[in-house]
Amino acid sequence: MNYLAHLYLSGDNEKTLVGNFIGDYIKGNAYQSFPESIQSGILLHRQIDTYTDSHPNFKVAKSLFREEFGLYSGIIIDFFYDHFLASNWNKYSDLTLRNFAKKAHAILLSNFTVLPLRVQGFLPFLIQNRRLESYANISGILESVKIMSKYSSLPDKTEIAGKLLIDNYDLLSENFSEFMTDIISFVSSYHKINLQKPDVTEGA
Numbered sequence: 407m408n409y410l411a412h413l414y415l416s417g418d419n420e421k422t423l424v425g426n427f428i429g430d431y432i433k434g435n436a437y438q439s440f441p442e443s444i445q446s447g448i449l450l451h452r453q454i455d456t457y458t459d460s461h462p463n464f465k466v467a468k469s470l471f472r473e474e475f476g477l478y479s480g481i482i483i484d485f486f487y488d489h490f491l492a493s494n495w496n497k498y499s500d501l502t503l504r505n506f507a508k509k510a511h512a513i514l515l516s517n518f519t520v521l522p523l524r525v526q527g528f529l530p531f532l533i534q535n536r537r538l539e540s541y542a543n544i545s546g547i548l549e550s551v552k553i554m555s556k557y558s559s560l561p562d563k564t565e566i567a568g569k570l571l572i573d574n575y576d577l578l579s580e581n582f583s584e585f586m587t588d589i590i591s592f593v594s595s596y597h598k599i600n601l602q603k604p605d606v607t608e609g610a
Contacts, residue, residue: 407454407455407458407484407487407488407589408484408485408487408488408541409427409488409532409537409538410488410491410492410538410541411454411487411488411491412426412427412429412451412454413426413427413506413510413538414491414498414499414506414601415450415454415589415590415593415599415601416447416450416599417593417599417600417601418600419443419447419599420513420516420517421441421443421444421446421447421517422443422444422446422447422450422599423447423510423513423514424444424447424513424514424517424520424521425437425440425443425444425445425446425447425448425449425450425451426447426448426450426451426454427447427451427510427514427525428447428448428451428521428522428525429447429448429450429451429452429455430451431522431524431525432448432522437449440520441520444517444520450593450597450599453597454589454592454593457589457592458484458585458589459480461585461588461589463581463582463584463585463588464480464483464585466581467483467486467487467578467581467582468480468482468483470570470574470577470578471483471567471570474563474566474567474570475561475563475567478559478560478561481554481560482551482567485541485547485550485551485554486547486571486578486582487582487585488541488547489541489542489544489546489547489571490578490579490582490583490586491541491582491586492538492539492541492542492547493541493542493543494579494583495542498586498590498601499601503538503539503542504539506538507536507538507539510538511533514529515529515533537550544568544571544572548564548567548568548571551564551567552564
């Protein structure tokens with residue numbers, strides 16, 4: 407899961423959201439230097455990642471990209487799962503994606519001094535360019551993949567990733583939908599995370 411999914415799966419606790427957002431940047435026992443409420447978010451991030459990596463749907467999705475991306479196929483699916491979350495946002499949240507992003511940005515900025523230096527470095531760019539909202543479009547998520555390839559060891563094969571996404575779009579969309587049902591149940595049941603989902607009975 408990438409930034410948007412981790413933020414969403416944090417529920418309504420602000421400190422949990424901060425910890426979940428920075429989880430990738432806190433290694434080993436370094437999480438213990440943070441306030442307890444943020445520690446819980448960092449640990450939740452790790453548990454979400456472990457759950458995701460072991461999920462059958464995630465493994466199937468990765469297999470579609472393995473020939474081109476090898477060990478990096480999971481990173482590509484992390485991005486593309488965020489795309490499907492953003493593009494189907496009204497199924498998962500009673501806030502608009504714009505309002506959710508603005509709320510998350512405000513929380514992160516109010517905790518700016520706690521964020522790791524690397525996160526402090528890219529957060530203004532993420533906010534200014536409305537990256538979370540851009541995930542809803544294929545062009546937006548591919549731009550994020552391309553940016554990551556510039557600053558990491560991820561191979562710069564953005565065009566190939568885009569073609570594979572489009573060629574397998576319906577399959578991946580259904581794959582994500584099934585996965586999301588399971589991970590929402592996981593965080594809700596085992597971690598008591600309250601997700602403000604829309605009332606699906608409304609208008610029925």
